[in-house]
Amino acid sequence: MASQTLSPLLLRLPGVCALVGLSKSQIYRLIRAGEFPAGISLGANSVAWPTEQVRAWVAEKISASAPQQP
Secondary structure, eight states: OOOOOOOOOOEEEHHHHHHOOOOOHHHHHHHHOSOOOOOOOTTEEEEEEEEHHHHHHHHHHHHHSOOOOO
């Protein structure tokens, strides 16, 4: 039986920072500019980001930085 590594469905801010390699302030700056997905409220003082949205943002940045083929 193959072992599977499950990633969390939601990431808290430290996990987002680790995944994208940006600081908290950089992430919030990008959110304000509409360039990073906003988190979802989990409660009064709790925000999290869907893992797939963060991974999609990273993939978009990677593909945008790849050299264009003629």
